[in-house]
Each structure stands twice: as C-alpha cells, then as structure tokens.
Amino acid sequence: MAQTFGWTGKILRVDLTNGKVSIDDTMKYKDFIGGEGIGYKILWDEVPAGTHPYDPENKLIFGAGPLCGSGVPCSGRTTIVSLLPTSSHHGAGSSHMGGYFSVEMKYAGWDAIVLEGKAPKPVWIRIEDDKVKIEDARWLWGKGIFDTMAMIDSQMGKEAQVAAIGPAGENQLNMAVIRTGTSHSAGGHGGILGAKNVKAVAVKGTGSVKVAADRSKLMELDKYMMSIIGANNQMVVPSSPQPWAEFSDKGSRWTGRPGLYWGAANPPVETGTCDPHDMQSVGFRTMKAVFDLGAGAEKYTVRMGGCAHCPIRCHSQLKVPQLEKYGMDPFVSNTCVGWSGPRGVMYNGIKEFDGNGEDSSIVGNAIGTTMVDDLGVWCNYGQIGRDVKYLYTKGIFKKVLPAEEYASIPWDKLEKGDATFLIDFYDRVAHKKGEIWHIADGSAWFAQRWGLGDEYWDYKDNKLWTRGGYPVHHSNEAGAQVGALISCLTNRDSQNHSHMNFIGSKLPIAIQKEIAGEIFGSPDALDAPMDYTKMNEYKARFIKYAVVRGRLHDSLTLCNWMWPMAVSPLKERKYRGDTSLESQFFSAVTGVAKTEAELDKDAERVVTLLRALTVRSMGTVDMRNTHDAMNKWIYTPDKKDGKEIAQFTKGTIQMEKSDLDLGLGMVYKQFGWDEKTGAPTKAALEAVGLKDVAEELGAKGLLPA
Amino acid sequence: MDTSGTTTVDPGASAVETIRRDSAAGRLTLLSSLLEAAPADSPRAPDPLREIEESGAEDLKRMDGRVEAYFFSELAMTRSYAAYLFRLAEKDLVGLVVETVREDSRVYPRPTPLDFFRASPFGLSPEQVEDILSRIRERGDCGDIRESRASNGARYLYSTRYLTVAHADALTEWNEVGQAENP
Numbered sequence A: 001m002a003q004t005f006g007w008t009g010k011i012l013r014v015d016l017t018n019g020k021v022s023i024d025d026t027m028k029y030k031d032f033i034g035g036e037g038i039g040y041k042i043l044w045d046e047v048p049a050g051t052h053p054y055d056p057e058n059k060l061i062f063g064a065g066p067l068c069g070s071g072v073p074c075s076g077r078t079t080i081v082s083l084l085p086t087s088s089h090h091g092a093g094s095s096h097m098g099g100y101f102s103v104e105m106k107y108a109g110w111d112a113i114v115l116e117g118k119a120p121k122p123v124w125i126r127i128e129d130d131k132v133k134i135e136d137a138r139w140l141w142g143k144g145i146f147d148t149m150a151m152i153d154s155q156m157g158k159e160a161q162v163a164a165i166g167p168a169g170e171n172q173l174n175m176a177v178i179r180t181g182t183s184h185s186a187g188g189h190g191g192i193l194g195a196k197n198v199k200a201v202a203v204k205g206t207g208s209v210k211v212a213a214d215r216s217k218l219m220e221l222d223k224y225m226m227s228i229i230g231a232n233n234q235m236v237v238p239s240s241p242q243p244w245a246e247f248s249d250k251g252s253r254w255t256g257r258p259g260l261y262w263g264a265a266n267p268p269v270e271t272g273t274c275d276p277h278d279m280q281s282v283g284f285r286t287m288k289a290v291f292d293l294g295a296g297a298e299k300y301t302v303r304m305g306g307c308a309h310c311p312i313r314c315h316s317q318l319k320v321p322q323l324e325k326y327g328m329d330p331f332v333s334n335t336c337v338g339w340s341g342p343r344g345v346m347y348n349g350i351k352e353f354d355g356n357g358e359d360s361s362i363v364g365n366a367i368g369t370t371m372v373d374d375l376g377v378w379c380n381y382g383q384i385g386r387d388v389k390y391l392y393t394k395g396i397f398k399k400v401l402p403a404e405e406y407a408s409i410p411w412d413k414l415e416k417g418d419a420t421f422l423i424d425f426y427d428r429v430a431h432k433k434g435e436i437w438h439i440a441d442g443s444a445w446f447a448q449r450w451g452l453g454d455e456y457w458d459y460k461d462n463k464l465w466t467r468g469g470y471p472v473h474h475s476n477e478a479g480a481q482v483g484a485l486i487s488c489l490t491n492r493d494s495q496n497h498s499h500m501n502f503i504g505s506k507l508p509i510a511i512q513k514e515i516a517g518e519i520f521g522s523p524d525a526l527d528a529p530m531d532y533t534k535m536n537e538y539k540a541r542f543i544k545y546a547v548v549r550g551r552l553h554d555s556l557t558l559c560n561w562m563w564p565m566a567v568s569p570l571k572e573r574k575y576r577g578d579t580s581l582e583s584q585f586f587s588a589v590t591g592v593a594k595t596e597a598e599l600d601k602d603a604e605r606v607v608t609l610l611r612a613l614t615v616r617s618m619g620t621v622d623m624r625n626t627h628d629a630m631n632k633w634i635y636t637p638d639k640k641d642g643k644e645i646a647q648f649t650k651g652t653i654q655m656e657k658s659d660l661d662l663g664l665g666m667v668y669k670q671f672g673w674d675e676k677t678g679a680p681t682k683a684a685l686e687a688v689g690l691k692d693v694a695e696e697l698g699a700k701g702l703l704p705a
Numbered sequence B: 001m002d003t004s005g006t007t008t009v010d011p012g013a014s015a016v017e018t019i020r021r022d023s024a025a026g027r028l029t030l031l032s033s034l035l036e037a038a039p040a041d042s043p044r045a046p047d048p049l050r051e052i053e054e055s056g057a058e059d060l061k062r063m064d065g066r067v068e069a070y071f072f073s074e075l076a077m078t079r080s081y082a083a084y085l086f087r088l089a090e091k092d093l094v095g096l097v098v099e100t101v102r103e104d105s106r107v108y109p110r111p112t113p114l115d116f117f118r119a120s121p122f123g124l125s126p127e128q129v130e131d132i133l134s135r136i137r138e139r140g141d142c143g144d145i146r147e148s149r150a151s152n153g154a155r156y157l158y159s160t161r162y163l164t165v166a167h168a169d170a171l172t173e174w175n176e177v178g179q180a181e182n183p
C-alpha cells in the first residue's frame, strides 16, 4: 500500500454475521474526503433503497477524516453514518461525537470502521492496532454506558477509547445515542448498534498520523489559526466588558473574565482576562458551565473538558455531590443540548426539590444528563421536551396511555418541577416500558401511532421543521432564510453551525455585513437580528457555503461548532477570519494541494450524494413538495392584539411562504439541481463526478425531466 | 481589577510607562496623579505632559473631564472601555447609561440588559440603577430611552432612535430567553 499522509489508507470492515474481518483501501474513496463522505459513498454503493435501519443489510460507519489525529485544532470529532431510524423515510444521515475515539482509531491505523450484518449474539469489538477481535458481550448487555466503559477499560486499559450504547440502544429505541468519553454522544444511531447486537467498539492505537508538510509549516499554520480562533461557536467578543475588547455581548460564550473561577478545582482556577493575543488562555475563554447552567454552576466546576486536539474545551466537568443521594456518580459532564435536552422534559422548569435549595436547577440538570448518558437516550435536539409538554398538556398522553400506566406516572413531580421525575421518565423510555416509550420512536412515528395530525406539526411551540420528524436547529429564528433553508436539506436537524459561527459572532452588524459582502458578494447576504429582508441571491450563496462547509467538516473531520472561521477576535485584522484555513491545513497534512474552491467542490460532491440518497430512499424526485416542505407555523404570521404582524417587519421572524419557495429554487440553482423539484439533475451529478449515481437514478426514473 | 481610576504612581517611572501599566491593569491614569508624582526637581519627568507629547507615543489618548484629565494607552485598553471608565470617574452615571444604551441600539443592534451595569467595571447597586432610571425619566433629552421586559422578568433598555418598540421587544425576548432555548 502506497504511503498516505493524513489518511491512514485503511478502512476496517467487520462482518458481524460471520465474524469476518477485512481491510479496504481508503484511497478508493478519496474523492469523498473522509468521515461523512466515505460513509455516504458506502451507503450508496452497498445499502439498497428500502432497507430498514435495523435490518442486517444496513451498515454503520464510524468515520474519521484526513485531518483527524494530525494535531489540527478542533479535529477530534467522529462522524457516524447510517440510515436514520427517526427519519420518516429512513433517510441517510450522520451523527457526531467528540472525545478521543476517532483519533485513537487513526492511531490504530483506521480511517473508518464499517459494521455490516448482525452478530448472532451480543458482542463488543476490540481493536488494538491491526488486531481485531469480536468479543462476547454477555456481561455487558443490559448495563449502562458508564459501567460498560469501565468494564472494557479494565480489560484494555484506560487509554482505550470506547464507543458504546446503553439499554436504549440495545432495545433498538429510535432515539438512542452512541456515546464515547464522559459526555460525547452521537444522537440517532444507537439503535442500529443494538440491532446488530454490538454493545461497544473499543480501540487502542500505538501509531500516528503522518503529515506531508514539514512540521514547522504545520506549526506555523496552527499558530496562525490560534490567532483567529474565538470562543465556542466562534464567538469573538467577550460576554462582559474587558479593557482589551472594543465590543462585548451578554450572549457570548466567551464568558471567561477576571473574577470568574473553575470553583471546584483545587485550588480554584481563575479564567482571567483572556486577551485574544494570549494563546495560552484560549482554553479559559469558554467557561461553559455558567453559560449553560447559570452563575450557580461556578462553584461546581472542576474544569472545562472537550475533544482531542481542541483548545476550546466546551464541555463543563462538574462535581455535584448531591448526586450521590440518587445513587449517581457526583462527577458529571456535558455541554449545550447535553444539558438542556434531558432537562427540557421538565417543561415547567426545575423548581426547588428534595431539599436541594437554590442549587436545585444544577442538581436537576445533572440528574437529567446522568440518566440519558447512562441509558443512552437521545433528545432529538431538544424535541423530547417539547413533545412531553405538548402530549401532556394537550391531554394526549391521557388518551393514548392505558389508564393504569397513566396513573403510575408521577405527573405531580413534573408539574412541581421536581427533577426526580426524570429518573422515572427515562427509565420507562429506555427500557420500552408501557406505551409512553413510543415518544422515543421520534415525532414522525408516534404522530402516526397516536393519530396526531396537522395540529401537532403546525403548532409553533413544537418547532418541528418538516414532517420528516426533526426540529429547528439554528433556523429562521437566528438566521432568517439562511437558517431556514439549511434546515430543509438534511434528514435530521441540520446540525449545521457554519452559518452560526458567523451570524452569532456577536460583532456589530456593520462589521458583519462588510464581511458578508467580502465572502458572499453583498452585505445583503446577512440580515440584522430580527430585521429580516426578502430572499436574495447572496443569501442563497451563504446557504450553499454553510451546507458545503458542514459536510466538509464532518468529512475532514473538524468540529463544525468552531469551523469555519469567517471572523476573528482581532481588531488589527478588522475582525476578519480566514475561510481558506481548511484547505491550507488539508494541503499541508495530506500533501494533496487543494485551493479553498477545490476543497469546497469535493464537499459539494458529498452534499449532492446525500441528496441523491434522499431521492433514492424517498423514491421521488419531488423533493420540494415532500422532503423540503416546511411546516406551516414557520410562515404563519404572528398576531398581536388580534392583528397579524406582516412578515419582514422589524421584530418578527416569521417567514413568508412565497419567499421560502423562491428561496428553495435559488438554493437548488446554486447546486445546479432542478429548480422545480430540487432533485439533482444528470448534469449536476456529473459535474461533481457522480456519473454512476446519475446512471442509477436514471435507471430508476429518479432524474428530473 | 481596580477600575477606580486611582493611580498608584511610581515616582521613578515615566508618565508613558505609568499610563501603559495602568491601562494594562484596567484603569485610567489621572493627570493629577502624574503631576503629583513628578516633583519639580526630578531629573526624569519634570513635566509629564511634555514627556507624553515628546514621546510621540500614538497609543496614548487623553480625555478631558470637568476638572480632571485622564489618559489611557490603546495598546492595552480600547476606546469603548476607556469611555466607560471615564463616565464612571466623572460620576456621570446617567450619561453612562444613556450613551451605552444608544450605542448598543445603534451598533449591534440590541437592547441593553439592566444587569450589564451591575457587573464589572460598573458595579452599580440595584438602588443606583433605579435612581439612574428615574433621573433618565425626568430628563427632557432622554425621551428615546425606553424599557423592555423579557418573559423571564429581565429588564432591558433601548433607544427608540434606533429600535422600534416591536423590534426591541423581540430582541429582548430573543437575547434573554430565545437564545438559551436554541443552543
């Protein structure tokens, strides 16, 4: 095998049905970059349309990209690709976890691990460099993820990185995660491991990732990037005024400041001034515990943690001694929706409970996150909480649950804000007890089962984007049509931050608009917050950029919660970032010289392939009126004092149907897809090198006329 | 951080060094304290103003108050931060709030949370903030400053010169509640 840089050159395939292990050549997939791109190519080639996610014929791919493990900042992410059980048409999709799994996988010599077939009995997979063993998992089956990891670590050593499912995954719950490390969960694919009888994949590697460029060149690029990097989500102004900062914004994740501590560290560590020129303090900028959980979390914070090769550290690691009261480990860690998703079930908020006093909210959050991280339940980007609220307050649970089951659920705790409700709730859900667990089939499926119609889908507070069964994720509420239309192009919540890492930078609007003009051709690509204008060509370009970069990062694999870096915290750079950094790193690491445009073209291939997969699995070219059809609440005008508030007046984020329809066409055009249906044309497929895909779709009658 | 604007001048240090050091520590340098620290018979800094001028140091900026003058170095402190400290030092709390609110409404644009003035470098008490609000209401030239309230009860101020009532209300709710619900 020829020497490769960045890529290890090898993909591990494990056929669980017959226990056969084989090696594939990564370089035959190099046009798809890595990670997500390789995953979609394998699904296209090897998983026939109509396959159920839990069928042995479905495959699941743990993917890393060429930059993963190379030391490029924020490159420790793993992309998992498979069919999505929650999707109304079982479309293809990716889930993502941070931690150290993919880096260890690369060190063991693998760019990806492909799981095929179904093991005859529960197993776990032990990978130590090129030694691969399928192990008996009878002692692990039924265990929570924490115990599972501990038991595997006791055999392989602490340096092994484990990706595991809990009871939710074993029970083939659609809303189940695969988890690694203390707090890194990939949502939506846990049930597929369960269906394959795989409890865990554990990997230990002693190799390294070879880099083509001279080490000083990589160091130089690293240093340059470290000057441009902001705080989590590339927010580049601090949350409070600082002597060095021209700007500040209360909503910024750059929360580090003098007087704010990792209060449970021994001795406590001050986050401090965090001047952007001081690389050594980058890891103190994002004091996410207080951002996610409020000021009361300061005294519980041991430190901030995160993924391999990431200077940002966006996962709060807390010690909450009160958890011992509930038989739980006092050490707990998470970030963002990892906290808000599980607690979201407490739709009335968490009030004082169980003598936890003013710290009840922290304790409640910690209970929620511990439950789902151990049982392996996914929140569908917070949808589970909105669904509980709707189903309970509208009396639907009362109607669809057997009376005895309904009576056995401690609704009083939910109403009172007693977070021990979460212990009862997640236990029922993960173990598929009674009828209520069907909430974790996902919206698309329980809506059918429980006879929920338009009212459910079109109810504004439910925030469901399409009838595909997934919710908003940085959609119109934050990004006008840019966020809205990005949300139409995936089979799950968009999981895209390429636009938010710019829109949410917290810089003044004039600076942001100037930068938008430089990148997208006009400042009109960007609207001021809640001062939306009609769709235009430049917004369509912005959407293409965001979608393409999302796929690029999940293929390289870089953290899309930081990349791309269109802005920086540096006044002397006029707050400009550098959107060519990915291609600079790619060229340096792999030795394959690519410009920014060339690398984007490769990612466009991945975007188009995902679209082709969706067309194939839905069996129609009419994406516009099926897959991309948004729920009504998105474009229904708000009302005040009985009167409608017209769209595009300041203060309303409601979209306009005709404008969204126009926008969809403009976005399709950006990709060269058919403007009427939104399906990739033969020419568009061939333009990105997907001739074989065009042929197959053509043979199936799935190319637009 | 001591942001009181009170300098502890080292008589041996030059005025330029003193200003830069103060700015790095997050405080303004008072002209009066530079003068105090420059005894007439000092061979090094007989006239701090002349020294500043002759140094050609372009990072040093001067702000004139009612009786006092203040210096800061742009190497370590931005104009916006210096302007906050200036108004605090001049005890122009109404001006501090009004101008901050107008600037936020114009520039970002966004309403300004009241708790912004409670934190560093302002450190105002709830009573002080309420007192400022009532003085703003009484003044004839601050009619553009209005209050908005989020559903969680948080209070914000904005300027109608730059934000409509509906826009300010929506931004208040988004900044205070909506963003946290869309992490």
Ligand code: SF4
Residues within 6 Å of the ligand: A074, A075, A076, A098, A099, A232, A233, A305, A306, A307, A310, A311, A312, A313, A314, A315, A559, A560, A561, A562
């Ligand atoms: S920003 Fe957070 S999620 Fe992204 S790589 Fe860093 S620690 Fe991981």
